[in-house]
Amino acid sequence: MxxxxxxxxxxxxxxxxxxxxxxxxxxxxxxxxxxxxxxxxxxxxxxxxxxxxxxxxxxxxxxxxxxxxxxxxxxxxxxxxxxxxxxxxxxxxxxxxxxxxxxxxxxxxxxxxxxxxxxxxxxxxxxxxxxxxxxxxxxxxxxxxxxxxxxxxxxxxxxxAADATMRLTRRIDGLAFSGTVTRFDPSCCSPSFVAQSGSRVALQKKTGSTWVTKKTVTTNRKGAYSAVIRDDAKGTWRAQALAAPTHWSDATGAKTIAKKSTGKAGGKVGISSEATYSRGSVVTMTYTASVSFNAGAGFTAAPKDTTVKVQKRTAKGWKTIATRKTSTTGKAAYTATSKGTYRFVVPETKLSKAATSASRSW
Missing domain, CATH: 2.60.40 (Immunoglobulin-like)
Known part of the structure; x- marks a missing residue:
């Protein structure tokens, strides 16, 4: 030894x-x-x-x-x-x-x-x-x-290391992108990947064997991003979180989206209701519309600020009593304070056909 x-x-x-x-x-x-x-x-x-x-x-x-x-x-x-x-x-x-x-x-x-x-x-x-x-x-x-x-x-x-995600849908106003960017944090226990704010994200379309950046966006404080690109053709897309001093780049998996359908997109409007009670009696009824359109790749939520008319049935027929705008999830709500039968109507536009929900009575 x-x-x-x-x-x-x-x-x-x-x-x-x-x-x-x-x-x-x-x-x-x-x-x-x-x-x-x-x-x-x-x-x-x-x-x-x-x-x-x-x-x-x-x-x-x-x-x-x-x-x-x-x-x-x-x-x-x-x-x-x-x-x-x-x-x-x-x-x-x-x-x-x-x-x-x-x-x-x-x-x-x-x-x-x-x-x-x-x-x-x-x-x-x-x-x-x-x-x-x-x-x-x-x-x-x-x-x-x-x-x-x-x-x-x-x-x-x-x-x-960074991790990027992408959700891609075809809406009547174009291709809607959303997702998040996270990065590894060695000081963190669980989860080890945390939101990366301020990350630049390139939205890229495949042309031949090359990925071409069509738009670049920045993540918010929660590491989330969103964008709409007007592109009517069938195509394959991905999102790439660009490298920065804190993290490396990361590309999502590719997703192929169908081309935009010809003519105006068909729509549908769902309706739900929720009552507010006082002393066992209904005092208000909140109706919620869920609006979606099919622009060629299946039904997706209507764009934010889509117009929705609130109608109440009268002796002379349906009367518009209010107008609402959809949220980012395609929803719009109206709270009724009097009994009756209600429905939602989405007017026809240059991009979409008119759509009407079922009626609900209180």
């Missing part, structure tokens, strides 16, 4: 790393860097944090014989954020690890970091030690000499 004390070396400065575009493990003042033992590591250019303890990989350059350097006992690497020199974490890599010998070392980010982690990082070498057997066989001082460890790529762009 061999006993040894931990060999401590100092960290190579970030400024030096940026000049040299690589990082070499430092050594005590009386030590030498053993160039005969050179280990080349490659950090990932990008890391997308999508889960707690997100996995990433550091590659180890192999010899022409396909072997990772056996002169190394261990190396400790760290990620230091450039803008404020904050250390995200450090990882010890032992040469005895199977993944080191295979040339790709699996590491993972801290599960719950104590600061917002997005940013540009420099991969640094904090400590490195020679293999005892290699040092003995090659005339190196195991206790004070250090291997030369170089990062072929030392800059890592770390951001959160």
């Amino acid at each position: 061999t006993f040894r004390f931990t060999k401590i070396t100092t960290t190579v400065g970030v400024a030096i790393a940026l000049v040299l575009s690589s990082l070499v493990a430092a050594a005590p003042a009386n030590a030498a860097i053993v160039n005969a033992c050179t280990v080349t590591l490659t950090a990932p250019k990008k890391i997308s944090a999508a889960s707690h303890e997100q996995i990433f990989y550091v590659d180890v350059a192999k010899s022409s014989a396909g072997q990772a350097p056996d002169c190394l006992e261990s190396v400790t690497v760290a990620l230091i954020r450039k803008k404020d020199n904050r250390q995200l974490g450090s990882w010890r890599i032992d040469a005895s690890r199977v993944d080191y010998q295979n040339g790709r070392v699996q590491l993972d980010l801290p599960a719950y970091p104590d600061f917002a982690i997005a940013g540009s990082y420099t991969a640094t070498v904090q400590d490195a030690a020679l293999s005892y057997s290699w040092a003995s066989a090659n005339g190196a001082d195991y206790w004070s000499d250090s291997p030369r460890v170089v990062f072929a790529n030392a800059t890592v762009d770390l951001r959160h």
Whole structure:
């Protein structure tokens, strides 16, 4: 059994790393860097944090014989954020690890970091030690000499993963898009994905093999977006949350929508009622209209502010007593304070046919 004390070396400065575009493990003042033992590591250019303890990989350059350097006992690497020199974490890599010998070392980010982690990082070498057997066989001082460890790529762009959703419907006024954008939050427990406000979302139509942006919108504080695009043709669409300093881009699945039907769209109006009671008696009755149109891809909710007439039956026939506008969900309500029979009528427009609900009596 061999006993040894931990060999401590100092960290190579970030400024030096940026000049040299690589990082070499430092050594005590009386030590030498053993160039005969050179280990080349490659950090990932990008890391997308999508889960707690997100996995990433550091590659180890192999010899022409396909072997990772056996002169190394261990190396400790760290990620230091450039803008404020904050250390995200450090990882010890032992040469005895199977993944080191295979040339790709699996590491993972801290599960719950104590600061917002997005940013540009420099991969640094904090400590490195020679293999005892290699040092003995090659005339190196195991206790004070250090291997030369170089990062072929030392800059890592770390951001959160994003998740975009899209709902697409054909309405009489065009294609209606709605959805949300969320991003991973490593400080959050459950849910781990939180609303991403201010995210730019590109609404894209496929032309041949290319996605062409037709409109760009911004999510609100709840991470939601909506838009209407006038497009009457059949087509395949998707929404893409654009990359930002905090998160990477993400595209939804594609959805194909049928072309707009020729002529005016057919409509339908549903009616429901809910009574208000006082001392067991009905004092008011609220009627709610649910308006939808079929513009060629099935019935969908009427656009906001669609006109709805409220009519009451009289001895001379139906009389319009009020006018309402639909909400974003295609609904409109009227509260009656007197008994009678009521219905809703949606007038004909240049885009849609007239539609009338069933009648309800109170």
